[in-house]
Amino acid sequence: SQQGEEDPQALSIQEGENATMNCSYKTSINNLQWYRQNSGRGLVHLILIRSNEREKHSGRLRVTLDTSKKSSSLLITASRAADTASYFCATDAETSGSRLTFGEGTQLTVNP
């Protein structure tokens, strides 16, 4: 079963706009991670937020975590055509060791 569920499944925006993706999960976590996957490639780690953190920034990325609602969001500001990819959240549950459980992903298309 999938721990994470992502919303929306697909998102299409214009260059320069902001893109927001959401992730919900079911069990208590140690941390939540976001990964990016370009077509035909493996996943690349973007950012990790620990369960005791509420917000984290990395360049044009902003991640929030609400453990009371078991949800996270990824905001990409001033999007570029090169941001076109699938984005996945992954949770590191308290009982899972180093195993991650991935959501189904959001397909982001940024139109030039």
Place this chain on the structure above:
Amino acid sequence: NAGVTQTPKFQVLKTGQSMTLQCAQDMNHNSMYWYRQDPGMGLRLIYYSASEGTTDKGEVPNGYNVSRLNKREFSLRLESAAPSQTSVYFCASGGQLRQPQHFGDGTRLSIL
């Protein structure tokens, strides 16, 4: 800087054939993982190895076996391939001490 290397990149099998997918990492990680990715389902964990000499089942282990040959290499074997095993297979390493996982570029496997 190879990171995680998977071979082969593509393979077509007939039902009932066997094959081994190879994975090697050069980052001195203790943990390694095998996932499958099917359309609309995100990544699902097949098997993982927390350290050299140990392997454990993930979410979808049926029909697969693994070998942790040494610290660098973790192979996935399909003994008798079935069409339901048509998928993209990803190997990853890392993830311990709340660090991100690093992924290979995948093996695209079709079983006819």
